Amino acid sequence: MKYILVTGGVISGIGKGIIASSIGTILKSCGLRVTAIKIDPYINIDAGTFSPYEHGEVFVLNDGGEVDLDLGNYERFLDINLYKDNNITTGKIYQHVINKERHGDYLGKTVQVVPHITDAVQEWVMNQAKVPVDDDRKEPQICVIEANPSFLFQLGGTIGDIEGMPFVEAFRQFQFKAKRENFCNIHVSLVPQPNATGEQKTKPTQNSVRALRGLGLSPDLIVCRSAKPIEMAVKEKISMFCHVEPEQVIFIHDVSSTYRVPILLEEQGIIKYFKQRLNLPIGDQPSDLLMKWKKMADRYERLLKVCSIALVGKYTKLSDCYASVFKALEHSALAINHKLDLMYIDSTELEHSTEVENSVKYHQAWHKLCKADGILVPGGFGIRGTEGKLQAISWARTKKKPFLGVCLGMQLAVVEFARNCLNWKDANSTEFDSDTKNPVVIDMPEHNPGDMGGTMRLGKRKTVFKTQNSVLRKLYGDETFVEERHRHRYEVNPELTHCFEEKGLKFVGHDTEGNRMEIIELENHPYFVGVQFHPEFSSRPMKPSPPYLGLLLAATGTLNAYLQRGCKLSP
Numbered sequence: 118m119k120y121i122l123v124t125g126g127v128i129s130g131i132g133k134g135i136i137a138s139s140i141g142t143i144l145k146s147c148g149l150r151v152t153a154i155k156i157d158p159y160i161n162i163d164a165g166t167f168s169p170y171e172h173g174e175v176f177v178l179n180d181g182g183e184v185d186l187d188l189g190n191y192e193r194f195l196d197i198n199l200y201k202d203n204n205i206t207t208g209k210i211y212q213h214v215i216n217k218e219r220h221g222d223y224l225g226k227t228v229q230v231v232p233h234i235t236d237a238v239q240e241w242v243m244n245q246a247k248v249p250v251d252d253d254r255k256e257p258q259i260c261v262i263e264a265n266p267s268f269l270f271q272l273g274g275t276i277g278d279i280e281g282m283p284f285v286e287a288f289r290q291f292q293f294k295a296k297r298e299n300f301c302n303i304h305v306s307l308v309p310q311p312n313a314t315g316e317q318k319t320k321p322t323q324n325s326v327r328a329l330r331g332l333g334l335s336p337d338l339i340v341c342r343s344a345k346p347i348e349m350a351v352k353e354k355i356s357m358f359c360h361v362e363p364e365q366v367i368f369i370h371d372v373s374s375t376y377r378v379p380i381l382l383e384e385q386g387i388i389k390y391f392k393q394r395l396n397l398p399i400g401d402q403p404s405d406l407l408m409k410w411k412k413m414a415d416r417y418e419r420l421l422k423v424c425s426i427a428l429v430g431k432y433t434k435l436s437d438c439y440a441s442v443f444k445a446l447e448h449s450a451l452a453i454n455h456k457l458d459l460m461y462i463d464s465t466e467l468e469h470s471t472e473v474e475n476s477v478k479y480h481q482a483w484h485k486l487c488k489a490d491g492i493l494v495p496g497g498f499g500i501r502g503t504e505g506k507l508q509a510i511s512w513a514r515t516k517k518k519p520f521l522g523v524c525l526g527m528q529l530a531v532v533e534f535a536r537n538c539l540n541w542k543d544a545n546s547t548e549f550d551s552d553t554k555n556p557v558v559i560d561m562p563e564h565n566p567g568d569m570g571g572t573m574r575l576g577k578r579k580t581v582f583k584t585q586n587s588v589l590r591k592l593y594g595d596e597t598f599v600e601e602r603h604r605h606r607y608e609v610n611p612e613l614t615h616c617f618e619e620k621g622l623k624f625v626g627h628d629t630e631g632n633r634m635e636i637i638e639l640e641n642h643p644y645f646v647g648v649q650f651h652p653e654f655s656s657r658p659m660k661p662s663p664p665y666l667g668l669l670l671a672a673t674g675t676l677n678a679y680l681q682r683g684c685k686l687s688p
Contacts, residue, residue, distance in 0.1 A: 118246065119299050119395050122288055124334070126306040126325025131342045132378075133305045134187035136369065138194035139379040140303070143388060145195055146379075146407035147399040152250045152257040153191035154242060155184070155204050158280040162208040163201065165573075173437030177602045177654050178203075181576030186440050189654065193444060194379075196657055197250040202241070207280065210237050230283050238287035239294065282332075289333035298396050304329060304336035308343040308351065317343060317351045319358065326359045337394060338387075340367045364390065376414040376658065383407060413658060417451055424450055424673050425458040427489035429509040431502035433461035442495050442523070445653035448661040449669040452686055460485045464494075464505030471505075486512060491519040491644075491672030494526030496604065496651060500549045507533045519644040519671035521664055524605050527637060527647030528558045531609050534622050534639075548607050559610045573606050580626045580635040580650065587625040589636055589646055591680050592663035599626075601650035608649065609634035644671030 123137045134155075141151045161167070164175045165183030176189040182201020192199060214237050218228050247256055292300045306322040326336060339359055341347055347368040356363040367385050369378060389401050426446055432438035443459060450457035465471060466482035486492065492513045494506050506526070510533045513520035522530040528546055535544035535557045543550075546558035561574060581598045582590045593599050611632050614624050626636030626648075639645035648664055656662035670676035679686070 118243070118295065119397070120242075120246075120291075120295055120301070122300070122302045122334075124302065124304050124329065124336075126304060126322070126329065128307055131305060131307050132369070134190045135375050135378055136303075136305055136340055136382075137187070138190045139375075139382055140387070141191065142194045142379045142410065143383055143407065144391070146404045146410075147388060147397070148404060149397070149399070150251055150255065150257045151195055152197065152246060152248065153188070153195065153199060153203060154245055155187050155191070156238075156284055157185055157204065157206045158284060159206055160208045160211070160280075161206060162212065163204065163206065169432045169438035170435055173435065174440050174442075175604070176441060177575060177604045177651060179577040179602065183575065183604070186437060189441050189444075192654075193657055195250075196660075199250055200245075200248060202245050202248075203250075205238070205241055205245075207283070210234060210241065210283075213237055213241070231286060234283050235287040235290060238284055239291050242291070285332050285334065292334070301337045301391070301394055302334055303338045303340060305340045305342060308341045308347055308355075310344055317345075317347055319351060319354050322355055323358045336361065336365075338365050338367055338390070340369055343368065343370050346370045374414055374417045376410055376417055379407060380411050380414055409659065413451070416454070420451070420454060420456040422455045422673075423458050424453075424455040424491070424669055425460060425489050426491045426493055426668070426672065427460045427462050427486050427509070428493050428495065429462045429464050429467070429486070429506055430495050431464055431497055431499075433463045436461070439495055441651075441653040441656070442493070445656035445662045445665040446493070446669065448656050448658050449666040451658070452661045452666060453669055453673060453675065455669065455673060460489060462486060462509070464502035464509065467505035467508045468502075469504075489518070491521070491668050493520075493668065494522045494529060496524030496526065498525070498548075503529060503549060507536075511537060514639065514642070514645060517643055519668055519676075520646070521644075521668040522637075522647035523653070523664075524649060524651060527649055528607060528609065530637060530645075530647045531557050531617065531622070534617060534620070535613075538620050538622070539616055546607055555613075557610050557613055558607050560607050561605075574603050574608075576602060578603050578650070579629050581629055581631075582626050582636075583631075584623070584625050587623075587636070588638055588644065588667060588676075588680070589625065589648075589664060591684060592667045594663075594684060601648075601652050602654045603650050605649060609637075644668060644676060 121140065123133055125131060125133045141153060144151050163183045164172060164185050167175060173186045175183045176186050177183055178201055179198050180200050184201060184204035188199050188204055214228060214233055217223065249256055304326060306325050308317050308319060308322060310317045322341060329336060339355060339361060352363055352366050355366050364386060367382065369381055391397055392399055428439060430439060436443065446459060447457050462482050462485050466478045472479040486509055492509055494510060506529050510530050532544055532546060535541045535555060541555040543553055544555040544557050545553040547556050547560055577600050579598050579600050611634060614634060621640040623638050623640065624634045625638050627634055635649045637647040644667055646664060646667065652662040652664045656665060667676060670679050
């Protein structure tokens with residue numbers, strides 16, 4: 118069993134997730150099967166009840182796990198499907214230990230952080246490392262001769278956070294249990310460059326490594342993050358004061374695309390280092406997989422044509438709130454050789470109340486919306502900003518602008534159509550108005566309004582196409598059904614769907630029982646599509662999500678040509 122621990126220092130948010138994902142990509146390119154675990158020190162059981170402004174988006178897995186967005190990076194980079202137990206939290210560990218104590222598993226002993234919590238962390242990691250995550254369903258392993266499972270995990274937060282100390286202690290012990298040749302520690306640190314001097318400072322990294330060593334973990338590799346490429350003298354200084362060889366100091370500066378990060382790591386000899394340090398039976402050169410990444414990164418940087426998409430949402434102040442949506446759009450734009458210009462529009466700024474309070478903001482928001490090539494309304498919860506989203510949807514429908522509504526976006530498209538085409542002026546979702554006379558969106562029968570965590574319709578579900586005359590069915594390769602991930606408490610009222618279909622809003626996809634409406638398409642429109650599921654969670658850099666690809670194709674005026682070619686991209 119080979120373990121690579123990625124820790125962070127100085128500040129959070131310096132890219133541990135991308136670096137961890139990139140290291141996994143490099144190992145996979147060498148023919149190794151890799152899985153990933155993310156450890157978060159918060160007491161929440163999972164990420165499901167977080168505000169997006171706390172930790173960014175909530176990423177949903179096939180098994181319905183609501184997890185940290187870094188697991189989305191792992192899935193996209195490694196093209197794997199993880200499970201909710203691949204995201205360990207303090208809450209999960211303590212709940213697990215307390216349940217064991219209640220069952221009498223500790224035989225009357227005093228239950229303590231050491232050894233019971235730390236042992237539980239180690240057991241969880243070792244058990245989850247063996248779970249298959251590839252399509253071949255084989256246990257993660259290092260290839261060629263020895264079948265030694267390999268996995269990668271990231272210790273969330275930064276070294277020094279008091280809430281993360283039990284995990285640090287767990288891995289201090291674990292490195293001896295696993296043995297040196299099976300355990301490698303990578304420390305990601307920041308090398309700041311103050312504007313006043315322009316000099317790259319190494320002291321924060323020195324202090325961070327010193328703190329890590331004081332806790333009993335010594336870094337094998339130090340990955341230094343910086344705004345600009347780091348000078349050789351800085352590398353030598355970090356090597357000398359952090360007690361590592363110069364080749365054990367890796368530089369990753371800010372790049373135009375995250376696709377470039379695995380290439381930067383590989384160019385600095387990380388494959389050769391892993392081969393020697395972990396005694397891996399691999400060659401010194403990566404396979405065709407990493408060459409595909411290099412070609413993709415090169416192509417991304419050469420793109421000239423631009424496609425602009427307006428994302429109309431309520432969490433637009435932090436881009437991480439829509440991380441998977443952005444990535445799905447980026448994957449699709451790259452597939453059709455366009456650079457993505459994503460314009461975030463706060464939906465409240467499209468509302469009449471903003472026009473009264475701040476007319477400049479109002480007109481700026483509408484200017485962005487009007488100049489966009491396509492419009493996307495993503496998922497969300499709560500009434501704030503819904504009227505602005507309805508305005509954007511109405512604009513897309515009447516002006517024949519390409520539109521994609523995801524989850525709440527689809528539900529609001531149904532509400533907008535009911536109000537303006539069926540003349541049901543008070544049509545609404547019961548989420549926003551429980552007394553509406555025309556409840557076109559209703560809460561699901563199994564929805565429990567008490568507890569908030571894990572009470573939604575979650576995870577991968579089957580959607581069946583009920584007609585061949587569907588744009589989305591063609592985009593999915595003319596499949597009879599698709600399986601996508603869900604996260605919702607409300608759904609379109611099935612008793613009213615016939616009223617919409619008579620006016621041209623078709624429900625072309627539903628669940629296996631035919632009761633839940635999953636996909637809408639509007640007749641006589643270039644691309645007006647809504648999906649109840651979240652296709653962005655399944656998008657991959659080399660396998661873009663069909664609903665998002667359809668939006669980009671329609672926004673660039675190439676959708677019909679693509680469909681006529683049998684859904685094949687032009688060279």
